[in-house]
Amino acid sequence: MAIQIYNSQSKQKEVFKPIHAPKVGMYVCGITVYDYCHIGHARVMVCFDVIVRHLRARGYDVNYVRNITDIDDKIIARAIENGESTQALTERFIKAMHEDEDALQVLRPNVEPKATDYIHQITDMVQTLVEKGYAYPAANGDVYFRVEKFADYGKLSGKKIEDLQSGARVDVNEQKESPLDFVLWKASKPSEPHWHSPWGEGRPGWHIECSAMSKHTIGEHLDIHGGGHDLQFPHHENEIAQSECAHGHTYVNTWMHVGFVNVDNEKMSKSLGNFFTIRDVLKKYPAEVIRFFLLSSHYRNPLNYTTENLDNARAALRRLYGALEGVQQLPPSASLVAQWTDAYNAAMDDDFNTPQAFAVLFDLVTELNKAKAAKDVNSMGQLAQLLVSLANQLGLLTSEPSTFLQLGSGSSDLSEADIQAKIDARIAAKQAKDFARADAIRNELKDEGIEILDTPQGTTWRRV
RNA sequence: GGCCGGAUGGUAGAGUGGUUAUACACUUGAUUGCAAAUCAAUGAAUCUCGGUUCGAUUCCGGGUCCGGCCUCCA
Numbered sequence: 001m002a003i004q005i006y007n008s009q010s011k012q013k014e015v016f017k018p019i020h021a022p023k024v025g026m027y028v029c030g031i032t033v034y035d036y037c038h039i040g041h042a043r044v045m046v047c048f049d050v051i052v053r054h055l056r057a058r059g060y061d062v063n064y065v066r067n068i069t070d071i072d073d074k075i076i077a078r079a080i081e082n083g084e085s086t087q088a089l090t091e092r093f094i095k096a097m098h099e100d101e102d103a104l105q106v107l108r109p110n111v112e113p114k115a116t117d118y119i120h121q122i123t124d125m126v127q128t129l130v131e132k133g134y135a136y137p138a139a140n141g142d143v144y145f146r147v148e149k150f151a152d153y154g155k156l157s158g159k160k161i162e163d164l165q166s167g168a169r170v171d172v173n174e175q176k177e178s179p180l181d182f183v184l185w186k187a188s189k190p191s192e193p194h195w196h197s198p199w200g201e202g203r204p205g206w207h208i209e210c211s212a213m214s215k216h217t218i219g220e221h222l223d224i225h226g227g228g229h230d231l232q233f234p235h236h237e238n239e240i241a242q243s244e245c246a247h248g249h250t251y252v253n254t255w256m257h258v259g260f261v262n263v264d265n266e267k268m269s270k271s272l273g274n275f276f277t278i279r280d281v282l283k284k285y286p287a288e289v290i291r292f293f294l295l296s297s298h299y300r301n302p303l304n305y306t307t308e309n310l311d312n313a314r315a316a317l318r319r320l321y322g323a324l325e326g327v328q329q330l331p332p333s334a335s336l337v338a339q340w341t342d343a344y345n346a347a348m349d350d351d352f353n354t355p356q357a358f359a360v361l362f363d364l365v366t367e368l369n370k371a372k373a374a375k376d377v378n379s380m381g382q383l384a385q386l387l388v389s390l391a392n393q394l395g396l397l398t399s400e401p402s403t404f405l406q407l408g409s410g411s412s413d414l415s416e417a418d419i420q421a422k423i424d425a426r427i428a429a430k431q432a433k434d435f436a437r438a439d440a441i442r443n444e445l446k447d448e449g450i451e452i453l454d455t456p457q458g459t460t461w462r463r464v
Numbered sequence: 465g466g467c468c469g470g471a472u473g474g475u476a477g478a479g480u481g482g483u484u485a486u487a488c489a490c491u492u493g494a495u496u497g498c499a500a501a502u503c504a505a506u507g508a509a510u511c512u513c514g515g516u517u518c519g520a521u522u523c524c525g526g527g528u529c530c531g532g533c534c535u536c537c538a
Binding site for chain 1: 465466467468469470475476477478479485486487488489495496497498499500501502503530531532533534535536537538
């Protein structure tokens, strides 16, 4: 069964065929590091993390590259605002980004190239484009890409050059031959960070860094290139123009774009100011709940950020962990593994359908709970281990069940020892048939946000 | 204005040319000292108007509404 991936360029699912199987070259546009990452960034990180994990689980040797934009207008502006160097600013936020990713169980890409480490490769590529006539230096020291020279311009986003020209939303810039032309190299003011180039002191334009860095970390022809949906145009369109004109052949086979996280059904974005940072949300919800939430909708669809949806994710995750609680895991039989792994892979092979994969996990939970009810120690042990191993492929169920279930938002002062003492007292009361006392203790705990569960394996507790 | 995507039960969210997942919530039964958890059963949806078809939620066309891109954005 082959993996099918929806290609944004062809607008349909295609059978995935790497250029040099089993190797896969995959490049994802990362973030511009001048602020903390928000939940929209988290979605892109988590979705591509799951995509890479699944490709690897299916036997591919994935070279996963995700860049870091560490020089641009906003970085310069923020650094001036803060009275610090751009380097100090970007290093701080790269560190913060890694902390957020680690919390969300996002595996690091193989390479995280930074634009400022590839200036030479960038100027080389700009030089090539100038030599081939696809780019031109302007009088002020900028270098622009000549969009009309590239016949395929618009093939990714479905836009036509004529439509774009009449759109009139492009900057009027005297330096450009055409308003659609975009900057490859920007002349810098003396006070700004700058690098030497054949066209004078300056810094790279945004789009060119990805063309240059993908070439030098993967190659001229990528299997997969991804990013947020808003990058499709103009960023990815411009990358295609640069790379295909510089190299003279196809740049990317499969384009993947992750849908937005919305707030009140509107795109969450820094410019709209309606964003929630990952670290803000981590104060309110366990990281795993956030990860589950981000994967609960298909990656291409919009995802609405609401407390209801986060709470729902938490409740769903509690069902998964609840099934594992008190079960001694056992190695599953080959037939059991085949049955459930096939179902799981069928979901994930179909354009990484995580909601469908979740459904498989929950079906497995139902079987596991049945086995628990029947006290079938052998079945439940095998099903539990299978559940954990499949969920682990999604970066989920990586905690001990009791650890997750006892995490809470409640602000109880009770220590675990206090809780255990009350539970012991209640058990004693129950044995003495003093149910009024037992219930009183249970209510005391409930007021503290602690829920008591009497199970065949003994009394356990969790936070509400 | 140009281009693109979406509309599924109370909520979230998949698949499917015929019998529609899964989760949360609701109802009933079993279980429990009573609960909780769990199991079982039940209820509950495919925006609208046409077309193709024996049959459309699914395919095609029109409409309505929502969102995105066209300017920095994940």
